[in-house]
Amino acid sequence: MKRIACLIIMAVSISIHAQSFFGGQDLHDILFRQSVKSCEEFMNRFNEEEYFPDLDKTDSLIGQKNFVFLFDSQLAKGKDRDVFLKDVFQFYDSVRTNKVKLSYESKKWYAELRANFFYKKDTVELGLVFQTEHTPKNLPCWMIVGVNGLEKIGYTDSISRLTISPEQHEAEFIEIESDFKYSAKEFSKFRSYKANLDALSYFFALIESGTLTFDQRISTNFHFFDVPSYFFSVRYYPRKSTNTGWLIYDYRPIKSDEKNAILSKLLSK
Template structure:
């Protein structure tokens, strides 16, 4: 078993120079086959509808080996290899025991686009969160369901409030003039104690008023909540090695309440 563990980790870490040849094949062709070229291909390999190229399909451990190739090899850096592989295999066992299959239609995965925006004279990076839906004509699409990072530009849904004097109705609310002048940057705190400030509505208002403007895309991450007691995220890595493409860069074994907390933070609920 220890030999198998070492072989797997060595395979993940394997790096091959772009100009070399192997078994009569151009290394570019080999790396192209090995890379996880799309999120769809990641799902196929996760579901074992496809396997990492060159694995022996008669091997009784092909599932575990294939699963390990879906992880960023840097996750094992500085860790005991046996402990790392044991942790990954426990994750794999949970996937199999719960018969988890990733799919585009799942309501338990999210895409997060990290993007730069201009706000006043500053640049801020925010996370736009998308989820799959169907149009009224049953056509698949992505829709924006959340935004995170707005606290950088003043958004807060805290319990703190600003109030208007109780006798202001007798003065035709003249006090509001100074409120608009001196409290404009935190004006949302004048809302009712029973009214929640929705982050997504706040974002759309900033965009449509021209206060917040799009600059450029930074990166894309996919977050999966499909596996009971686990959360994991995937992003793209461009490398001249077998460990390239869309790979798991973060995974955690967590309780369901912790999973909900991660989701709420992602969506700024």
């Protein structure tokens, strides 16, 4: 185990400094081949339909080694190598035991675009969450299914409510005039105790009214719930080393209730 640990960790964390080490091959070409260049390539390597270049195809441990190359090497920093690899290999075993194959069509993965928006005179960072769907003509596409971070600009779906006096129907609801004037910033609290305030509807209303306007994209993360007992996320790392491209930056074993909690937080539901 220790021998495997040393070999794999060294392979993951090594930075390429000299062309001569690769028999005169062009450094740019080597890094390009080793990089996980797209989300599709990440899926292919995860599914073992492709492998990290230069791995020995006859090696009985090629699957495990290939899997380790899909992780951001910084995850191993400050950790015992054997412990880190044991965790990764348990993850790998769960993937293989459950025969998990990542795919574009899966309904268990989400893309999250972190972006800045202007709200009044402030800049606020929100997360727009997308999921794959098909149009009525059966064409694949991405659609917005959630948004997170709206609590920064006043959104809340708490149990707190504001009420209207029970006799107001006799006064033709004249009280509502002062409610609009003095409680405008928390007017959603006048909704029924049985009515939920949907974050996505709230977001669309702010956008279409011009109250919230787009500024710029920040980053994109992919979140996967395909492995029954795990949650993991992927983002892009532009490095001049073997450990570059779309890599796993967060992973954890979780139970079904924990997975639901993570998903609810991601979608603000």
